[in-house]
Amino acid sequence: MSERKLVDAKNTFCPGPLMELIGQMKMAEIGDELEILSTDQGSANDIPEWINKVGHEMVESFEKEGVWHIVVKKTK
Amino acid sequence: MRILVVGGGMGGTILANNLARRLSGEIKAGKASITMLSASDKHMYQPGLLYVAVGKMTPDELYRDQVSLLESSITFRVDPVTKFNLKENNVVTESGKQYDYDVIVISTGSRAHAEGTPGLNENAAQFYTESDAVKMFKTLQNFEGGKVVVAVGVPHKCPMAPLEITFMLADYFKERGIWDKVQLHYTYPIGRVHSLEPVAKWAQPEFDRLGITYETLFNMKEVTPNKVLSEEGTEEEYDLLVTVPAHKGMQVIEDSDLGPGGFIPTNRTRLNIEGYENAFVIGDTTNLPISKAGSTAHFEAEALAENIASTIKIGTPVRDYDGKVFCFIEAGEGKATYAMFNYQNPPDPKAPTKGIHWFKTAYNKMYWASARGLL
Numbered sequence: 001m002s003e004r005k006l007v008d009a010k011n012t013f014c015p016g017p018l019m020e021l022i023g024q025m026k027m028a029e030i031g032d033e034l035e036i037l038s039t040d041q042g043s044a045n046d047i048p049e050w051i052n053k054v055g056h057e058m059v060e061s062f063e064k065e066g067v068w069h070i071v072v073k074k075t076k
Numbered sequence: 077m078r079i080l081v082v083g084g085g086m087g088g089t090i091l092a093n094n095l096a097r098r099l100s101g102e103i104k105a106g107k108a109s110i111t112m113l114s115a116s117d118k119h120m121y122q123p124g125l126l127y128v129a130v131g132k133m134t135p136d137e138l139y140r141d142q143v144s145l146l147e148s149s150i151t152f153r154v155d156p157v158t159k160f161n162l163k164e165n166n167v168v169t170e171s172g173k174q175y176d177y178d179v180i181v182i183s184t185g186s187r188a189h190a191e192g193t194p195g196l197n198e199n200a201a202q203f204y205t206e207s208d209a210v211k212m213f214k215t216l217q218n219f220e221g222g223k224v225v226v227a228v229g230v231p232h233k234c235p236m237a238p239l240e241i242t243f244m245l246a247d248y249f250k251e252r253g254i255w256d257k258v259q260l261h262y263t264y265p266i267g268r269v270h271s272l273e274p275v276a277k278w279a280q281p282e283f284d285r286l287g288i289t290y291e292t293l294f295n296m297k298e299v300t301p302n303k304v305l306s307e308e309g310t311e312e313e314y315d316l317l318v319t320v321p322a323h324k325g326m327q328v329i330e331d332s333d334l335g336p337g338g339f340i341p342t343n344r345t346r347l348n349i350e351g352y353e354n355a356f357v358i359g360d361t362t363n364l365p366i367s368k369a370g371s372t373a374h375f376e377a378e379a380l381a382e383n384i385a386s387t388i389k390i391g392t393p394v395r396d397y398d399g400k401v402f403c404f405i406e407a408g409e410g411k412a413t414y415a416m417f418n419y420q421n422p423p424d425p426k427a428p429t430k431g432i433h434w435f436k437t438a439y440n441k442m443y444w445a446s447a448r449g450l451l
Contacts, residue, residue: 008344009365011419014235014401016271020365022295023231026322027336046267053293053308 004033009043010067017043018050021072025056028074033059038068047072077108077388080175082157082167083183084114084142085122086447087359087373091181093449094381096147099388103149108388110149111177113169115156117142120206121443122233123370126240126406129203129212130248133440138206145447157184160332162355179354179384182329182340183377186233186360186368189324193229195299200317203241204233215316216248221257222315227296227304229322230265233360233368236405236415238262238320239270239279243408245318246286260287261312263294263304272415272423275405282407296322323368325361339363344419345396347380356380367401374446375400404436412436 007024009017017038024034036047044061047070051058059071081092092112102108119142127133143152155169166176188204190196201212224245228238242262249255262269262283268276269283269290283290295307296319305311324330325338334340334349341350342362349355358380359373366372376397383393399419406412411428412435445451 007365012365012399013417013422014271014367014415015231015365016266017365018266019230019271022265023322023337026230042273049267050293050308054295055309 004035004071007034007036010037010039016040017070018046021047021070022050025072025074030074030076033071033073035069035071038070039066041068043070044068077102078176078178079108079110079384080167080177080180081110081112081183082160082180083185083359083361084112084116084119084152085183085185085359085373086370087185087377088112088114088181088183089119089142089145089447090374090449091183091358091377091381092150093145093147093447094378095384096149097449098381098385100149102388109151111151111153111175112146113153113155113157113167113175114142115154117154119145119447121440123443124440125203125206125209126234126237126244127440128206128209129201129241130216130244131213132244135206135210137440140444140447145444157328158331160328160334162332162334162349162352165354177354179356181356181358181380181384182334182349182361183357183359183373184326184329184361186231186323186325186338188233188321189229190319190321192322192324193296193299193319195301196296196319196321199299199301200227200304200319202319202321204321212318216245219254219316221254223259223261223313224316224318225304225312225314226260226262226318226320227294227299227312228263228265228320229296231368232320232323234403235271235367235369236275236403238264239275240406241318241320242288243282243286244406246288247408259289261314262288262290263306263312264290264292265295267292272417272425274423274425275415278413278425278427286408323360329361335363337363344399346383346393347376347397356384366399367403369401369403371400371402375402404432404439406433406436 057073358376407428412433415423417423
């Protein structure tokens with residue numbers, strides 16, 4: 001059963017939002033969606049870049065009250 | 077008040093000692109007790125493995141008897157937990173005993189999970205256990221030149237280890253006089269050479285200066301006898317592959333359904349397990365998106381010990397864990413620097429100096445005072 005999991009990486013510098021997402025993606029099932037929260041503006045660029053390179057799916061990305069919400073779907 | 081500490085690594089040891097001092101009156105009066113359960117009667121200084129891997133320390137320097145590090149008022153048992161029953165406030169151990177508690181602190185740590193990457197164990201050097209670190213050093217001794225690739229799994233213990241082992245390998249090959257026969261190639265999972273941007277901005281020009289090549293967005297997927305393949309679809313041939321494998325928490329955490337991957341969902345400031353007011357987690361065992369490092373466990377242990385003691389004494393915790401982490405960074409050529417940060421303040425590492433390297437070298441010995449809670 002696919003589900004959406006929240007990954008709260010706000011106000012963390014190391015390992016940082018992308019590394020946190022990579023680790024969480026390993027534990028997710030194909031079809032699962034992960035919503036990562038980040039206060040690092042760079043996440044809006046480097047997470048989509050990695051998702052695109054690996055071949056997962058970007059669902060949506062938006063900024064709300066200083067927090068980036070990036071939703072990705074594990075496809076493989 | 078029965079306090080049970082599960083795990084005798086850095087976090088558990090500092091917490092238990094700190095708490096034993098804060099509650100010395102209550103313990104003497106029979107109103108509180110502290111019991112520690114561990115998988116070993118030895119305590120290892122894990123950062124020392126990095127030095128063992130390049131022949132700068134020997135394994136015997138890394139161990140002390142655990143009981144010698146603990147306050148005498150702490151009851152210590154080598155009897156690893158096989159099942160956590162948080163709803164019943166007890167654990168069951170390998171010996172078959174049941175330990176009931178009023179407060180539990182779980183600090184069981186994490187372990188390299190090389191078997192999660194096909195071919196890694198068979199083909200790659202690694203340094204997260206004593207035997208692997210010694211084996212890696214012997215492999216280095218027999219290496220006469222060629223392409224050395226450093227590859228990194230996620231998550232991993234000690235965020236500085238990938239950089240440090242790379243700089244230390246460069247030093248090792250220079251000292252052996254074979255640097256001109258070595259191509260050292262560093263790979264890293266995200267889009268820069270380190271997760272901390274200021275550290276990446278310092279390390280990348282250092283790589284350029286030393287002639288170390290690098291590739292980012294490279295996540296190990298599989299290792300063959302002569303190639304490492306990435307999730308991103310690229311591959312690197314190698315003559316020697318040095319790896320930081322992806323880590324997992326302990327199996328007992330997964331077996332007890334406390335958290336996927338062996339990492340327990342933890343409140344980032346109070347360090348309690350989500351949904352429990354009397355169960356806490358520190359160190360690598362948390363699922364917090366912060367560095368898996370000894371210093372993280374150390375600072376969490378100090379904050380939590382203060383809060384457990386104050387809750388017993390005045391009925392309420394007195395402080396939040398602020399996300400503090402402090403990491404030395406061995407930079408090679410006899411120099412080192414450090415990164416210190418918390419949830420609110422990013423790191424601002426300074427240029428490496430010989431002085432910080434010598435302080436780190438001294439800390440390798442002073443660690444035991446730190447574990448005892450004296451430093």
